[in-house]
Amino acid sequence: FMSSIIAFLLVAQSKIxxxxxxxxxxxxxxxxxxxxxxxxxxxxxxxxxxxxGAKKWRQRVAYRTILLLRxxxxxxxxxxxxxxxxxxxxxxxxxxxxxxxxILLTEDNVDGKDATLAG
Numbered sequence: 001f002m003s004s005i006i007a008f009l010l011v012a013q014s015k016i017x018x019x020x021x022x023x024x025x026x027x028x029x030x031x032x033x034x035x036x037x038x039x040x041x042x043x044x045x046x047x048x049x050x051x052x053g054a055k056k057w058r059q060r061v062a063y064r065t066i067l068l069l070r071x072x073x074x075x076x077x078x079x080x081x082x083x084x085x086x087x088x089x090x091x092x093x094x095x096x097x098x099x100x101x102x103i104l105l106t107e108d109n110v111d112g113k114d115a116t117l118a119g
Contacts, residue, residue, distance in 0.1 A: 024076070031072060035065045067091060071099070 039062045046054055067090065074085035086099045
């Protein structure tokens with residue numbers, strides 16, 4: 001009797017974990033598609049401007065969008081990896097500093113041990 005209860009609870013827990021994983025996967029897919037659409041709209045709506053400045057601007061926005069996706073992934077990996085999401089190796093020091101200013105990091109929580117992330 002006890003083994004049946006344990007088996008039932010194990011299966012129920014597995015279903016819950018799988019459902020949460022699929023929900024997170026769906027949200028991440030939506031985020032990826034939204035970023036892809038943003039870059040596509042950016043290219044279509046500014047295709048008449050062929051100046052060098054416009055090309056650099058489009059490239060910069062596309063690059064920042066990719067970095068946004070990378071930081072999003074790093075945030076999702078934080079629980080298991082314990083690496084600060086804003087310290088991904090793909091970012092330059094200047095981009096990292098700008099991001100830290102945007103999210104208002106202080107010297108106390110710049111190492112990634114902030115209570116908001118750890119909880």
